[in-house]
Amino acid sequence: MTAVPPLGPAQRAQAWEELVRGQFEVLVIGGGVTGAGVALDAATRGLRTAMVEARDFASGTSSRSSKLFHGGLRYLEQLNFGLVREALHERDLSVNRIAPHLVKPVSFLYPLTHRGWERPYVTAGLALYDGLARFGALSEPMPAQKHLTRTGARRLFPALRSDALVGAVRYWDAQADDARHTLTLARTAAHYGATVLNSAEVVFFLRNGDRVVGARVRDVETGREVDVQSEVVVNATGVWTDDLQTLVGGRGRFHVRASKGVHIVVPRDRINGETGLILKTEKSVLFVIPWGSHWIVGTTDTDWDLDKAHPAASREDIDYILTHVNEVLAVPLTHDDITGVYAGLRPLLSGESEDTSTLSREHAVARPTPGVISVAGGKYTTYRPMAADAVDAVAEDVTRQVPPSVTENIPLVGAEGYHAMVNQLDTLAERWGIQRFQAEHLLNRFGSLAPDVLALAAEDRSLLEPVPGAEEYLMVEMVWAAEHEAALHLDDLLARRTRISIETAHRGVDSAEPVARAVAGVLGWDAERIANEVASYAARVEAERRSQTEADDRAADAVRVAAPDTRAVAVGRALV
Structure with missing residues (x-):
């Protein structure tokens, strides 16, 4: 290429x-x-x-999905085999050919709560799921389902309460940073x-x-x-x-109707587990998804007819997630455990049902x-x-x-040469004097473009330092995003080019000023513009935090939309 x-x-x-x-x-x-x-x-x-x-x-x-590439197990119960088959084909295509640097396999535990009928029922569903993935597969399929006793399941996921399951089945899907x-x-x-x-x-x-x-x-x-x-x-x-x-x-x-899906992000040490988790709720499903040094837990599924650009998560949404996940956790999660929260809108074709979970x-x-x-x-x-x-x-x-x-x-940029670079990971780390885990982090974000990203630090080694307040990222990634990835504002950098806004307790506020100063030369920002970007980002975070304490959607929306917007998109024509 x-x-x-x-x-x-x-x-x-x-x-x-x-x-x-x-x-x-x-x-x-x-x-x-x-x-x-x-x-x-x-x-x-x-x-x-x-x-x-x-x-x-x-x-x-x-940028606000569950960050999964998956067939959608729940659509099997709706007998929508064509959609599941198509999605599984696309999942495996991305993992193996189109974007192996971005789309990665991830396993999930499906806890069984009833003796007798449930295991054969789930087994049949997952066998169909695996079979649809293997039908006409272009590459090596993901591992097949594996059955576990309650003891075996809790060995993989010790955070589960012993009375929350009688056994489990482990299956595989895939995930990606959607943005x-x-x-x-x-x-x-x-x-x-x-x-x-x-x-x-x-x-x-x-x-x-x-x-x-x-x-x-x-x-x-x-x-x-x-x-x-x-x-x-x-x-x-x-x-x-x-x-x-x-x-x-x-x-x-x-x-098109909008269905709001809310997710919470918690540190990895708050839930003791080695695999993802999928739980059935009265409305849909709830995922507990491994996400680097965090877990993503969600989602909700409710109708939304308020501001589309900045959908707000309410306390009701967060309480719903906590209530359902805590039904199976030995050590319950609390609001204090939450690092980040995000809300997104699913575009559903309307007319099929009044219930968004079945659209x-x-x-x-x-x-x-x-x-x-x-x-x-x-x-x-x-x-x-x-x-x-x-x-x-x-x-x-x-x-x-x-x-x-x-x-x-057509492989996406960064995919070509990725597998060879995986084998050269130690060499890449040694050449640039960074830790192996830092080189691996770059490889899983930029693929074979990782050396190009690091090359920006050839004349300024300070760019190889971690981002203040978000040590999983390097400052060179910020400059790269401004020079190569169309980032124009601070929230572009902290919310989408990276996920600092949901992965840190300060939600990016502590990182805002050093990041703004780092990209100022590329984007032509003077001291006043730096201050404005930092202030605008801080106001956004504060509005989101406050909206998440409001009881319901309308109150949360009113608080969130009051924050300044860095992009003055015309009201009523706020396109994606």
Whole structure:
């Protein structure tokens, strides 16, 4: 693979000029996993492609998921075998071929609470799950389920109460840092020729008669507006799908409802276990997911009709999670154990049921207006077939022949050469004078680009120091994010390029000023801008903390939306 182009300040200026000059065949609106997937699929089919994102890449749903690549066991009970099979195929494709540096296997324990009927019932379900994964598998499948006695299960997960189970089954799925994965998709799309921009908001659609032929795009950072010509526009805005359709005019072919999912993050030493845990609740399932030196516990599943850009977690949400996980833990978790909390919105196709936990997770592609393709629904894991279906629809509207999708065979940036670099981990650590675990951390975030990241420290060895207040990260990662990964604001760095905002008790506040000073030279920040970014980030954290003490959604939302927003996206058009 040739050198991967940076997404930094110079590229940003160039991208804006490309928007003005370019005659695009595809303009993708939305920089979440679906939009980034569409941009990559279109670019690798040879289409002239642009992707614009009003806020930051992955700033919506795609940074606030359960961070799992999984088939979805609960969809087997709904008899949705096609969705599960597709998701399992995509899971294994990412683990083995597309993104082995980002998507990693993880095991889960399924506790059994009833004697007799439950073990054969769960065994049959997991056998089907494993069988669907093996059907037409392109590579070595994950390990099959393993049955455990109560003693064997508690040996793997000592934190379980002895009376919480009679036995267990262990099975395998996969996980990834969703925000980093989405960003890597966007960078891969750029590598294959797509023009990609964050802080770029669509404010108006261009028309030729009744057909949409492009959009007016506003630079959220400067206020500049440009008209972008495109044969087809793809609406990939997730929970904002209906908002964008309103901007286009007319009625959409489907509607999207937002379901709020809240997760809490606790330190690893608060739960004694060596594997993940999946628990059935009266509404859905609850995961306890290993996450480096932490656990992620969630999720909730409730309807949400308030602010979409910054959904708020309430005390009710947090209490729900604590109540259900504490039913099986010998040492209960408390509010004081929580390091971080995040809330995200699932884009569910509406109409199937009033209960969000049973709404379809399948996706839909439609042509609501001439020149516009909408894609919505689905699961994070199935972003690639969603994108392929959307570009198949685009192919019917553009003026030239479009080849089939090839993304099944396109490794994301950092994947090529990754396995060889795993074998050279000690050499990498020795060359740069860092600990082996630090080199491994970089490899699992940047893949084969890890040496390029470290090379930024060649003339400034202080960049190899840990981030103050977040010692799992190195300062060089922050500078890399500003120079190569389109980070424009402090919350981009602390909430998405890294996960410091949920992995530290201070939620990034103690790291904010040193990080801002480190990237100031790259981003052109003076002392006043540094102070403003730090203050804005601190206000965001304080608003989130306060919202999480409020009793219900409306009270939590009122507190959260009062915090200043670093991106002045137009009210009512807050696109993903």
